[in-house]
Amino acid sequence: MKVFFRDLLADTSQEGSLTGRTSSGRCVTQSGVDLKDLASKCCDTAKILETELRSLTKSPGGGKREAISKAWLKFRKAKEFERLKNALDEYQKTLDSKLIIQIMSSLGDINVQQQGQTDDVHQHLSQLTAKLDVCQIEIAGRLSTEIGKVIKSNEEQHAQTRQHATAAMESLRFTQDEQLSHRTFLGSLRFSELNARFNEVSPPHSKTFHWMYDHDLELPWDSFPEWLKGKESLYWIHGKAGAGKSTLMKFLVNDPRTHDLLASSSSDSEILIVTHFFWLSGGPMQSSLKGFLCSIIHQVLNAHFDLVDASLSIDPNLSRKRSTEDWSNEELHKLLRRTIAILKQPMCIFIDGLDEFDQDNDPNTLLGLIEELASAPTIKLCVSSRPENYLTKHLRRYKQLQLQDLTIDDMRLCIEDTLNRTREKCTPAVVSDEYVEKIIRKIMQKAEGVFLWVHYALASLVKGMRNDDDFGDLLGRIEELPKGMYELYLNMWNRLNGDQDRYRQEAATYFSYQRLEEDMRPSLFELLIVLNPHMQEELVDKLQPQDQSFLTRQCK
Numbered sequence: 001m002k003v004f005f006r007d008l009l010a011d012t013s014q015e016g017s018l019t020g021r022t023s024s025g026r027c028v029t030q031s032g033v034d035l036k037d038l039a040s041k042c043c044d045t046a047k048i049l050e051t052e053l054r055s056l057t058k059s060p061g062g063g064k065r066e067a068i069s070k071a072w073l074k075f076r077k078a079k080e081f082e083r084l085k086n087a088l089d090e091y092q093k094t095l096d097s098k099l100i101i102q103i104m105s106s107l108g109d110i111n112v113q114q115q116g117q118t119d120d121v122h123q124h125l126s127q128l129t130a131k132l133d134v135c136q137i138e139i140a141g142r143l144s145t146e147i148g149k150v151i152k153s154n155e156e157q158h159a160q161t162r163q164h165a166t167a168a169m170e171s172l173r174f175t176q177d178e179q180l181s182h183r184t185f186l187g188s189l190r191f192s193e194l195n196a197r198f199n200e201v202s203p204p205h206s207k208t209f210h211w212m213y214d215h216d217l218e219l220p221w222d223s224f225p226e227w228l229k230g231k232e233s234l235y236w237i238h239g240k241a242g243a244g245k246s247t248l249m250k251f252l253v254n255d256p257r258t259h260d261l262l263a264s265s266s267s268d269s270e271i272l273i274v275t276h277f278f279w280l281s282g283g284p285m286q287s288s289l290k291g292f293l294c295s296i297i298h299q300v301l302n303a304h305f306d307l308v309d310a311s312l313s314i315d316p317n318l319s320r321k322r323s324t325e326d327w328s329n330e331e332l333h334k335l336l337r338r339t340i341a342i343l344k345q346p347m348c349i350f351i352d353g354l355d356e357f358d359q360d361n362d363p364n365t366l367l368g369l370i371e372e373l374a375s376a377p378t379i380k381l382c383v384s385s386r387p388e389n390y391l392t393k394h395l396r397r398y399k400q401l402q403l404q405d406l407t408i409d410d411m412r413l414c415i416e417d418t419l420n421r422t423r424e425k426c427t428p429a430v431v432s433d434e435y436v437e438k439i440i441r442k443i444m445q446k447a448e449g450v451f452l453w454v455h456y457a458l459a460s461l462v463k464g465m466r467n468d469d470d471f472g473d474l475l476g477r478i479e480e481l482p483k484g485m486y487e488l489y490l491n492m493w494n495r496l497n498g499d500q501d502r503y504r505q506e507a508a509t510y511f512s513y514q515r516l517e518e519d520m521r522p523s524l525f526e527l528l529i530v531l532n533p534h535m536q537e538e539l540v541d542k543l544q545p546q547d548q549s550f551l552t553r554q555c556k
Helices: 002-019 030-055 064-076 078-187 196-200 224-229 245-254 256-264 289-303 305-314 316-320 329-342 363-374 389-395 408-425 433-447 451-466 471-479 485-496 500-515 524-531 533-541 548-555
Strands: 234-238 272-277 347-352 379-385 399-402
Touching (some): 078 305, 196 272, 224 256, 234 245, 256 272, 363 379, 363 389, 408 451
Parallel strands (some): 347 379
């Protein structure tokens, strides 16, 4: 019981420490103090009761007398025990009542506090709800604004997209129209035989013409590699008809060493190489000045498509051109000059067959144009022709080589290789090594540097070897005029005698003079008067004496 009241006292003290202070830290309440005093009294009463009860406890080893004494003592103190018990009961009831009252009071305080907290919570919730309503309204406004902005932005973007799409379609349509205009313009410069002659020229034997790039040879001609790398503007390759000039020109155009040597001396690694092969036996455009101009301009503009736009911008009327018939030589010449002026890329032009230019046109016009091109700082020209007098006068001052003097080794190599390859296919061999050597010497003797003669002769020999012709028959084939050479010589004769009607009368006079007896022949002065109508007018018709220097010049 003592323990019970001690615990109660401790609980009461703890309760006072917990509930007897306000939020500001003041002392415990009066009810708490009363509970503490009451608990102390209970504890004291319990101690007295405990002491009395111990005095009545039987000690170990006591006798009957001791037991009787303690029984008597119990009887005598029974009323005291009853009083103490009643006091403890009363204290307990009081404590219970007070504790209940204290608990109820505490619960009331807690309820009030909780109610206040609940009110605070409700107030905070109301404020929060109000704020949420405001935020919701604000967010809704902002959201509505943002949605409006997004819708407006989308509409603007859609409008821009439509605008860009429309512009792109217009640009595409314009580009397509522009490309069509450019192609039409380029097409007006193109003719069907543009590349015909170049493509028809036979490629050289795989082992020939490489000496053109040899730097180590002691050259009897102007070095072609040095010309490619140097500043000289024109190189002239000349030789007999059929000497292989066109084949050599095609070889030089296709060999990558040409481009590399040109690029080695230029700040621009990309060199534009264009070609034109004149051919009198072809169509009119292949032997005319217009064909040459159209060919060169077409190749340049086709390689630099931006120059087409520049040309059309300068002269929009050019877009009306549809074919070569729409061009005059003057317009083409003007366009070529303008194109070269705009073009910054270095260019090398290979022109084959100047002698194939149609003599019905003035060759001086072509030669003047070539010299004009040669004067351009970014242009080199490599030209080939037979050594016609009018060409030699214009071109002899430039770097040059004479082809028939340089192809002896190539000619022998080509003949030997062709005959040996043919012999390998003939079983048994129809010609011995000794006979092959004799055939080679005979062909080279007859060819006289004309590669075309070798070509036709070899074709006849190969046919004979496949037919098992003996050595005599093969030599007979060499002695014959190879098929194809007759047409070549006839063409050469006609070209050299294009003015035969003009000179026929004069030639007849010379022959008549030669047939006269020596004492019947007029003097050379009289012959000059007869043959020169101008002098007849000056000396005979006008009967005017002439200065001796005039007569001297006329007689030369």
